[in-house]
Amino acid sequence: MANNIYATTQPPLETYPAYATRNNANGTDQDVLERAKIREICEGWEWTDYRSMFHDDAYIATSWHQGGIDDFIEASKKGFAMQDEGFMYILHRIIGQTVDIQGDRAVSKMKVTITCRYNFEGGVEKGGFEMDNEADCRFFFLLEKRKGKWGVVFYTLLFDKDKMVPVNAGRQYQIPEEEASKYPSGYRYLAWCEANISKTPPKMDLNSHGSERDVLYGKCKAWLDGKEVKPNLTGTDVVENW
Numbered sequence: 378m379a380n381n382i383y384a385t386t387q388p389p390l391e392t393y394p395a396y397a398t399r400n401n402a403n404g405t406d407q408d409v410l411e412r413a414k415i416r417e418i419c420e421g422w423e424w425t426d427y428r429s430m431f432h433d434d435a436y437i438a439t440s441w442h443q444g445g446i447d448d449f450i451e452a453s454k455k456g457f458a459m460q461d462e463g464f465m466y467i468l469h470r471i472i473g474q475t476v477d478i479q480g481d482r483a484v485s486k487m488k489v490t491i492t493c494r495y496n497f498e499g500g501v502e503k504g505g506f507e508m509d510n511e512a513d514c515r516f517f518f519l520l521e522k523r524k525g526k527w528g529v530v531f532y533t534l535l536f537d538k539d540k541m542v543p544v545n546a547g548r549q550y551q552i553p554e555e556e557a558s559k560y561p562s563g564y565r566y567l568a569w570c571e572a573n574i575s576k577t578p579p580k581m582d583l584n585s586h587g588s589e590r591d592v593l594y595g596k597c598k599a600w601l602d603g604k605e606v607k608p609n610l611t612g613t614d615v616v617e618n619w
Contacts, residue, residue: 382562383538384586392594394484394601397477404478411483412476415527419485419518422469432521432528436608436619439534440564441577443608445619456575464575465493465510479601481522489516489534495570497550506550510567512539515585517593517610519600531600533610535585535593536563562586582611 398404399412418430428450435446442452456464472488491512498505519531543549552569560568561584568579582589589611600606608616 382586388594389591392591392598394477394479394598397479397484397601399475399477408478411478411527415476415478415483415485415518415520416474418520418527418529419474419487419516420471430529431532432523432530435529435531436616437532438580438583438608438610440536440567440579440583441571441575443580443616448619464577465495465570468492477597477601480603482601482603483518483520483522483527484597484601485516485518485520487516487518489514491567493567493570494544495574497574501545501548506548507544508550509542509544510539510570511542512564512567513537514563517597519597519606519610531606531608531610533593533608534583535590535611536561536567536583537585538562539564539567541566582609 398408401409421427421430428446431446433446437444437446437449439449441456442449444452460466468491470490470492472490474485474487477484491510491514493510493512495508495510496505497508501507514534514536516534517532518529520527521530522528541550541552552566556573557565557569559565560572560579561581563584563586564579568581571577571579584590592613593611596606596610608619
């Protein structure tokens with residue numbers, strides 16, 4: 378049987394936050410209101426309000442950048458200014474979300490499709506190609522309530538699968554499969570594009586089908602249990618300062 382690069386298994390039982398309230402299955406009406414507040418924060422991905430989602434010490438880890446929140450915002454601004462040089466044009470489609478609350482801490486898991494438009498060989502104006510990468514993934518927000526206000530302290534994501542979609546069905550750039558296969562299965566085409574077009578080396582441990590999934594779920598539970606959590610959220614290495 379061929380190797381299943383999208384193998385799906387349940388996370389280990391010990392990573393399940395048994396004492397958290399979620400989805401009206403337990404808890405109080407006040408918990409429902411708190412989950413609604415958190416959901417509103419996590420869905421408030423508008424650039425003008427983006428910074429207000431996060432506490433000042435927040436750490437962000439995406440496929441293309443990792444660092445403190447203010448550093449991430451500056452890197453994003455530089456990326457927007459470099460779209461003519463290959464930086465992707467990004468949009469998010471939110472599919473659904475769950476929120477676990479335990480005391481003054483919470484974890485939101487949000488299903489999202491990230492769409493990134495890339496120009497190949499100079500784009501259509503230069504006789505090249507225009508294609509979208511669509512990546513189905515899960516965003517993880519680790520939040521804390523401080524002085525009565527919820528805010529994100531950590532954000533990262535896991536990728537489930539991705540694909541390339543030509544903007545013009547009759548014109549499609551062929552990404553070399555032997556090169557794409559070197560990247561994690563959940564986002565191998567996105568990672569190839571980041572490395573070869575955006576020139577932003579991708580973070581390699583964000584695969585839903587790798588060991589990093591269980592590492593992240595374990596750290597989400599530790600967060601809810603009130604324990605200290607440090608990045609890297611999807612690895613065993615530690616980022617001491619950010």
